[in-house]
Amino acid sequence: MSVLNRPRIEAYIGASGSGKGVSVNARLRELTPRRLLIWDPRNEYDAYARAVHSLPELVKAFQKAGAGGVRVRYVPGAALKLDDAFDVVCKLAFNAGELVFVAEELSDVTTASRAPASWRQVITQGRHRALHVLGCAQRPALIDKTFLGNATYIRCFTLRYDDDRRAMAKALDVPQAQVDALETVETEKHTTIRYIERDFRAKVLRTAQIRLAR
Ligand SMILES: Nc1ncnc2c1ncn2[C@@H]1O[C@H](COP(=O)(O)OP(=O)(O)OP(=O)(O)O)[C@@H](O)[C@H]1O
Ligand SMILES: [Mg+2]
Structure with a gap:
């Protein structure tokens, strides 16, 4: 695989009900990945991939696919500790390669000082x-x-x-007042989701909104 692959790491950050899921759904519709793996602890992504409930089954799905198309989401059950299951899923994502890998709710499986080495490998070496x-x-x-x-x-x-x-003002490199001003507003008819996006590669920084009919 080419070492010229550029990193592609997208972060969707916000409080519960703020618009992350809406945005990731829209992004997946746009990307329509041939190979997709979703860490789906809340069992939300049924429109995009087949649910798999055990790690052996997940490994088998990738073995069967080889270098071909595969779209699966791992919905962790109670059998394994969440951190351990996430570690295995990250290893699998890295080994499989050529993949859109969605990781929902990182607060469940990493902390400011701790993350599975396999997750860090996905982030720091995933482009290869x-x-x-x-x-x-x-x-x-x-x-x-x-x-x-x-x-x-x-x-x-x-x-x-x-x-x-x-933390987000720092990550986006914007004054915190801009982050403080963001809101997701629900009225009887609409939900309006305001966000800041920064594309470090395209050098785009803007605030925007999504309006959904309720
Ligand atoms: N298909 C939809 N049509 C209209 N409104 C929606 C739709 N899906 C979600 N919403 C609304 O959009 C807002 C954002 O929801 P979203 O699922 O993106 O939240 P989230 O950031 O993923 O939250 P969580 O961390 O709890 O998963 C909520 O007010 C939700 O009620
Ligand atoms: Mg969500």
Whole structure:
């Protein structure tokens, strides 16, 4: 695989109900990946991939696919510790390569000082394996720093805690007042999701909104 692959790491960050899921769904519709693996702890992505509930079954799906198309999402059950299951899924993503890898709710499986080595490998070396990573988190101040530090694209929604807003102002390199001003507003007819996005590669920085009919 080419070492000229560029990193593709997208971060979707915001409080619960702020717009991460809406945005990742839209992104997946846009990307329509031939090979897709979703870490799906809340069992939300049924429109995009077949659910797999055991790690052996997940390994088998990739063995069967070889270098061909495969779209699966791992929905962890109670049998394994979440951290251990995430570690295995990250190893599998790295070994499989040529993959869009969605990791939902990183606050569940990493902290500011701790993350599986396999997750860090996905982030820091994933480009050599042609990985395209989309990760979500509600509490950016509490997740592994490697992720935001290496993100090539960040979309930030409303955040409730000051330390999270400070962390995102730093990651986006914008005044914190801009992050403080974000909101997701629900009226009877619409949900309006305001966000800041920064594409480090295309050198785009803007605030924008998505309006959904309720
Ligand atoms: N298909 C839809 N049509 C209209 N509104 C929606 C739709 N899906 C979600 N919403 C609304 O959009 C807002 C953002 O929801 P979203 O699922 O993106 O949140 P989230 O950031 O992923 O939250 P969580 O961390 O809890 O998963 C919420 O107000 C939700 O009610
Ligand atoms: Mg969500």
